[in-house]
Amino acid sequence: MNELVLLVGNKNSSSWSLRPWLALAKSGLPYRDEVVHFGSAEWERVKKVSPTGKVPSLVHGDVVVWDSLAICEYLAELAPSLxxxxxxxxxxxxxxxxxxxxxxxxxxxxxxxxxxxxxxxxxxxxxxxxxxxxxxxxxxxxxxxxxxxxxxxxxxxxxxxxxxxxxxxxxxxxxxxxxxxxxxxxxxxxxxxxxxxxxxxxxxxxxxxx
Structure with missing residues (x-):
């Protein structure tokens, strides 16, 4: 199984990042997160991954999902107990x-x-x-x-x-x-x-x- 990688924004203020991150953390699925701080040079990473250029974005092999609710629905297909x-x-x-x-x-x-x-x-x-x-x-x-x-x-x-x-x-x-x-x-x-x-x-x- 390809690694699940979740790109998230600032953990102090990005509520939309927290939602799928918490679902992923509770899912039992192996994953890692990448924090991309708002306004930083690292943001080019997000632009290369997400068609909207926003976080959160989930990368799973060749699959990219870029909306919090859509990410959670995708995770639930892998971990139905969510x-x-x-x-x-x-x-x-x-x-x-x-x-x-x-x-x-x-x-x-x-x-x-x-x-x-x-x-x-x-x-x-x-x-x-x-x-x-x-x-x-x-x-x-x-x-x-x-x-x-x-x-x-x-x-x-x-x-x-x-x-x-x-x-x-x-x-x-x-x-x-x-x-x-x-x-x-x-x-x-x-x-x-x-x-x-x-x-x-x-x-x-x-x-x-x-």
Missing amino acids: WPEDRARRAEARAVCAEMHSGFPNLRRQLGMDISSRKDPGPLGPDVQAEIARVFAIWSGRSRFADEGPFLFGRFSIADAFYAPVVTRFVTYGIEVPGDARRYMDAILELPELRAWSAEAKREVDAGVR
């Missing part, structure tokens, strides 16, 4: 991923990912508050599968990888969360893989890379 086994549950997991992939513009704009910082977000307008409430509603659905694990659909899935950057945002900006959402956040934050990513993010910032 999606729930039950068809209805799998469909819902895909739906909440697609919702994150295309939605929440106000939350993204005001609460940009900055793992190593703690910030005051300023006043949250009604559009941002509505999107935060929608995130909490999605997370509350996990209560149906609590006997199978602490994640959105019981066991860890791509859906959790897609909402992990939101967890880090809520920590960064000190967003007040209800108890059940706090428990979900704790489950994500305790993942060894996310801890490793966050440690590398801090090293980036300490080295002056934002």
